[in-house]
Amino acid sequence: MAVGAPLHQEIAHAPFGGGFSRTQALEEPALVRRVLIGLALVFLGLFLGLPLAAVFVNAFSSGVGVFVAAITEHDARSAIGLTLLVAAISVPLNTLFGVAAAWAIAKFDFRGKSTLITLIDLPFAVSPVISGLIFVLLFGLQGFFGRWLAEHNVRIIFAIPGIVLATTFITFPFVARELIPLMEEQGTDEEEAAVSLGAGGWQVFRRITLSNIRFGMLFGVVLLNARAMGEFGAVSVVSGHVRGYTNTMPLHVEILYNEYQTSAAFAVASLLALLALVTLVLKTLLEWKMRRRGAAG
Amino acid sequence: MPFALKQKSVLPGFGLTLGFTLAYLTLIVLIPLAGLFVKTAGLSWDQFANAVLSPRVLAAYRLSFGAALIGAGVNAVFGLIVAWVLVRYRFPGRRVIDALVDLPFALPTAVAGITLTALFSKNGWIGGLLEPLGVKVAYTPLGVVVALTFVGLPFVVRTLQPVLQDIDPEIEEAAASLGAGRFQTFLRVLFPAFFPALATGFALAFARGVGEYGSVVFIAGNMPMRTEIAPLLIVTKLEQYDYAGATAVAVVLLVISFALLLAINALQGVTRRREEA
Numbered sequence: 001m002a003v004g005a006p007l008h009q010e011i012a013h014a015p016f017g018g019g020f021s022r023t024q025a026l027e028e029p030a031l032v033r034r035v036l037i038g039l040a041l042v043f044l045g046l047f048l049g050l051p052l053a054a055v056f057v058n059a060f061s062s063g064v065g066v067f068v069a070a071i072t073e074h075d076a077r078s079a080i081g082l083t084l085l086v087a088a089i090s091v092p093l094n095t096l097f098g099v100a101a102a103w104a105i106a107k108f109d110f111r112g113k114s115t116l117i118t119l120i121d122l123p124f125a126v127s128p129v130i131s132g133l134i135f136v137l138l139f140g141l142q143g144f145f146g147r148w149l150a151e152h153n154v155r156i157i158f159a160i161p162g163i164v165l166a167t168t169f170i171t172f173p174f175v176a177r178e179l180i181p182l183m184e185e186q187g188t189d190e191e192e193a194a195v196s197l198g199a200g201g202w203q204v205f206r207r208i209t210l211s212n213i214r215f216g217m218l219f220g221v222v223l224l225n226a227r228a229m230g231e232f233g234a235v236s237v238v239s240g241h242v243r244g245y246t247n248t249m250p251l252h253v254e255i256l257y258n259e260y261q262t263s264a265a266f267a268v269a270s271l272l273a274l275l276a277l278v279t280l281v282l283k284t285l286l287e288w289k290m291r292r293r294g295a296a297g
Numbered sequence: 298m299p300f301a302l303k304q305k306s307v308l309p310g311f312g313l314t315l316g317f318t319l320a321y322l323t324l325i326v327l328i329p330l331a332g333l334f335v336k337t338a339g340l341s342w343d344q345f346a347n348a349v350l351s352p353r354v355l356a357a358y359r360l361s362f363g364a365a366l367i368g369a370g371v372n373a374v375f376g377l378i379v380a381w382v383l384v385r386y387r388f389p390g391r392r393v394i395d396a397l398v399d400l401p402f403a404l405p406t407a408v409a410g411i412t413l414t415a416l417f418s419k420n421g422w423i424g425g426l427l428e429p430l431g432v433k434v435a436y437t438p439l440g441v442v443v444a445l446t447f448v449g450l451p452f453v454v455r456t457l458q459p460v461l462q463d464i465d466p467e468i469e470e471a472a473a474s475l476g477a478g479r480f481q482t483f484l485r486v487l488f489p490a491f492f493p494a495l496a497t498g499f500a501l502a503f504a505r506g507v508g509e510y511g512s513v514v515f516i517a518g519n520m521p522m523r524t525e526i527a528p529l530l531i532v533t534k535l536e537q538y539d540y541a542g543a544t545a546v547a548v549v550l551l552v553i554s555f556a557l558l559l560a561i562n563a564l565q566g567v568t569r570r571r572e573e574a
Contacts, residue, residue, distance in 0.1 A: 110315070116322075130333070195308060232407040
């Protein structure tokens, strides 16, 4: 013991790993460290760095003129418009749902809670293509409601409502999944105190809960929005690919690519890559904010 | 109150929020998913078996599951290295690289698909280097593996990072002071501690890969029996108005995905219990 104690202290406090203990017992040899860092960098460079660079290089490979033409021509503009429209519907809906679900699940105890959480996670386990298929089975011409819809002249599949539905399904869990653990961790003390002081339900939610969860909520919204704008498989099944009408940006990229307009395809794709980069920056900022909040609280 | 639906609380809004949650969940998720199973129940056994057991469909399942398994395996190895390096070492650019790990989550799959194809085709930056060596990636099963490795990349890293972060340095110190070498400590002390998280990340990457569509269809070449994945087969059958066939192929994929989801939940339960212990 008499020998053990100082050794232990030395391990814990040795500066810069200079002592015997820190380098040999708690860290890998410098060579191993360098090899591991090298492997990680090569792997990430190959699978993340190169693809990211390739999008932008290919986008400008035929010159700025082609790039600008590709993102401003009629079909591209209508694809951008549709993508924004779909996100403008799906994002608020799923955000509202996420907040409501998290309030019920995190602030109250009831039976079947864990089943409910699993059900909310379901869409993440469904292949994008199947997420489109289920709406075709419901609303397509041969679908359960197909005949009725046709008689009443309502189009869902191969039209905008189908795209909105499939996107909403695919992005369903994002905000709920972010907020449930966050609100569970925060507990109910603050809200209960407010209620006992006479605050109304809406007041409690707006003044206390919302201010506590706003970064977590934004975090979920950022991820939800990225997925909603970028979804391909599900939307591809329900869209019907009508140019200038039911093409979202990812579908427009596909069409251009399949027509061998590679530069134009990458030009539109680079806008989506830019969206991905903005998403990553916002995500990192919000994580940083939340960590600081966590450290302060 | 053992039989009450909910325990007493002074907070308002339970009925409203739970009601909305259940209604929205039922409308957007449960009814559409149920439709798939109702449709399947309407198929005769022969229809179902013909659709699911045809050689072309079996080949597609084999490719989807096989490539997803290999992709998840690659990610388990390199994801562990990446997570380890990001958590344990300090080097320039670490924060940027850490943020970039989520790129496959944020980048639309179609963009990933055409980009990987451009990189790995024989005129591409990487394909051009591999071609003289006789290695073809684009339009081969290897291309499918590459795409699925890309989409699964963040899962292993992101499930491992918090667990590696939380490992108490004291247990490593204890192992060291008891005379364990560094490699021994890693294998006997650290590995068992993070193994459940590694398995969870692997399972998540695998599950994502099985259903993946957008990033794969461009690079795969989509030749029946060789480079055609199961989700593409669903799309193809739908385009031929073969709803029964599409449904049958889909329901098998879906049931397997749900089983994976349950397994992942169980694994995450193990991880959480270990963290609490």
